[in-house]
Structures are given as structure tokens and as C-alpha cells.
């Protein structure tokens with residue numbers, strides 16, 4: 337049996353970028369994905385918030401990330417459909433915009449508050465009566481599926497191998513992981529990276545490994561047939577998701593995530609919409625904080641109706657557009673940073689997950705992480721800040 341230098345589990349943005357960066361270093365890599373078409377990456381808006389750095393590390397990562405996106409289509413020799421568009425962070429008429437301005441002033445490039453009339457100049461379909469105003473900033477944008485395909489194609493050109501299979505477990509010999517199993521076969525590797533997004537915690541738990549990773553069940557309405565064209569990416573100025581993520585990942589909830597199915601926080605709606613260059617439009621998003629992976633109890637009709645009502649108040653042109661409900665898991669960590677690096681007390685397995693809003697910063701992180709894990713793990717303050725051990729040492 338061939339022994340790969342690296343097996344990467346999960347072909348979302350995290351696994352696709354990391355496998356490409358590893359292959360660039362000349363090592364043998366097998367990238368395995370179960371082919372779930374509703375991954376977080378495939379349901380994503382694809383927005384690149386390169387303006388959102390708040391400290392030296394995130395500012396540097398955002399800078400490197402957007403520079404990389406600007407030339408990525410050339411590097412990978414396939415288009416990612418990169419562009420820059422106007423982000424409109426809208427707020428309701430009864431919200432005092434000035435109170436939000438301070439919150440936005442902490443970002444390296446602070447979104448500017450504009451009136452509803454100015455917002456309508458940027459997005460002519462906007463109903464100005466439905467909003468009190470908006471914050472706006474230039475936002476990077478790619479087509480997430482095209483970006484995945486571009487990374488995968490470049491990976492294969494470098495000799496990387498892709499396999500469509502569900503990983504059922506890790507092969508462990510004493511305290512070392514030596515490969516993975518699928519329903520039909522085992523594959524051997526010097527090292528395994530778990531980049532399975534919202535499924536990472538569950539997958540590791542099967543091998544009795546525990547990591548402080550959490551997930552939301554995210555829902556969108558996807559439409560491929562809209563006659564109106566939208567110019568801006570619209571999201572709420574007050575995103576409820578991040579506060580709810582903090583509540584759901586508080587240390588006191590940890591036992592709930594390992595117990596029977598439980599709803600840790602009520603579902604939230606963050607109204608938003610993005611139209612891709614081919615006209616495909618995603619309307620979102622509901623986030624649910626259910627600890628299990630099962631979405632069968634969700635009332636799809638009710639969810640879809642909530643998301644449609646939210647967006648059609650702002651964009652009446654989207655009333656009655658055809659569309660279908662989609663669901664995915666989005667992973668996150670307790671402090672908003674990714675969770676990467678070796679797991680404690682076991683060798684040969686690494687985590688590369690916990691990316692909540694990765695399009696801005698993931699590319700430079702994957703590049704540095706690939707170099708870091710392939711070498712003698714030189715000290716790197718950026719990598720150190722994201723290592724799994726930041727939680728396990730204090731637990």
C-alpha cells in the first residue's frame with residue numbers, strides 16, 4: 337500500500353488551499369472528500385472582508401490575503417471570478433446608525449455610514465423605505481465553487497491525488513495516527529490533516545479525540561434564475577451570528593456538545609444576498625445552534641419563508657423568485673480564530689478547521705501553515721496564536 341506524506345480530509349476552502357500549498361512543497365498528498373454538495377464553502381457568499389483587520393496579525397493577513405486573491409486566477413490558471421464590489425451593511429429605520437459607527441471604526445478600513453438614498457445609488461434595486469441607512473466599503477468577491485475547482489485543478493497538476501470517499505475513521509497505532517479508513521479501503525500516510533469543517537469534531541470524536549470546535553446549521557435559499565441583476569453584496573450592519581457563536585461556544589456549553597442533541601441558542605436570521613456573475617443568487621441566512629449534525633427536524637418551508645421575507649422587504653425585486661433551500665454546517669472556535677496544528681497526546685494528526693469567515697485570511701494562513709508543518713516547526717507568532725493547544729493547555 338502506498339504511504340502518502342499527507343492525507344487531507346475535506347475539500348472545502350480549508351482543505352483545498354492547504355492540499356495545494358502542501359503539493360507545492362513537493363510532498364505527496366491525497367485529498368479526500370465525501371462529495372457533499374452542501375459544504376459551507378459551496379453555500380458561501382464568497383465575500384473577502386480584506387478591510388476587517390483589527391490588530392497587527394489580522395491586518396497583515398488581510399493584506400496578504402487580498403493581494404493573493406488579486407493574482408490567484410493567474411497563479412492557478414483558472415478563473416476564481418475575483419472582483420471588488422460594494423458591500424452594503426444595512427440597518428433598520430429604527431436603528432441609530434451613529435451608535436454602530438464606533439463599532440465599525442475599529443477596522444483597518446472602516447466601512448462608512450451612508451444614507452438610504454446613497455445606498456440605493458450603489459444598489460438600485462434597494463427599497464429605501466425599508467432601511468435607515470447602511471455602512472459601505474469595497475469588498476473582495478470570488479465564486480467559491482470556481483475557487484475550489486481552481487485550487488483542485490492546480491493541485492492535480494502538481495501531482496496531488498483526489499479521492500471521492502467518506503472517511504470513516506483514523507487508523508491509530510498506539511499514540512500515532514498512520515492513516516484513514518473509508519467504507520471500502522484504508523489509506524496510509526505519514527500525517528493526516530482534518531479539514532472537514534463542521535464535521536471535524538464529530539469525525540475526531542469517533543477516534544476518541546476531543547477538540548473545542550463548534551458548528552452552526554446554516555440555511556440559504558439558492559436561485560439560479562433571476563431576471564434582475566444585483567450590484568452589491570448585502571448583509572446586516574448588526575450581525576447576530578457572532579454574538580450567538582460566543583454564547584454557544586462558552587466553556588460551560590462543552591458538555592452539551594458531546595451529549596444528546598441539544599439546541600444551545602435560538603435560531604437567528606442575518607438577512608443578506610449575493611448574486612454571482614452567472615446570475616446564481618444566494619439569499620440568507622439562518623443559523624441554528626444544534627449540537628447534532630442532523631437537519632431533518634428543520635421546518636424547511638418556514639425557514640425559506642423567513643429568509644425570503646427578510647430580503648424582499650429590502651429588495652422587492654426578489655419577491656417570488658424561484659429558489660430552493662440549502663443547508664450546511666459552518667464551524668467556529670471559541671475565540672473566533674481558526675483551530676490548527678497538532679492535536680495533544682497523539683502524533684501524526686493535525687487540525688485545520690474552525691474557519692468562520694475565511695475568504696479574507698485563509699490563503700496566507702494555509703501557505704504559512706504548510707511550510708510550518710513540513711519543516712521543524714519554527715516559531716511563528718501567527719501560527720502560535722491559532723494552535724489547538726491554546727485551549728487544551730488551559731483546560
Ligand SMILES: Cc1cc2nc3c(=O)[nH]c(=O)nc-3n(C[C@H](O)[C@H](O)[C@H](O)COP(=O)(O)OP(=O)(O)OC[C@H]3O[C@@H](n4cnc5c(N)ncnc54)[C@H](O)[C@@H]3O)c2cc1C
Pocket residue numbers: 345346347348349350351368369370371372375376377378379380381382383384385501502503504531532533534535536539554555556620621664665666667689690691692693694695696
Ligand atoms: C450562507 C453563508 C455565507 C458565507 N459567506 C461568507 C463570506 O462571504 N466570506 C467568508 O469568508 N466566509 C463566508 N462563509 C463561511 C465560509 O463559507 C466557511 O467558513 C468556509 O467555507 C468553511 O470552509 P471549510 O473548508 O472549513 O469547511 P467546508 O466548506 O464545510 O468543507 C468541509 C468538507 O469536508 C467534507 N467532509 C466532512 N466530513 C467528511 C468525511 N468524514 N470524509 C470526507 N469528507 C468529509 C465535507 O463534505 C466538505 O466538503 C459563509 C457561510 C455561509 C453558510
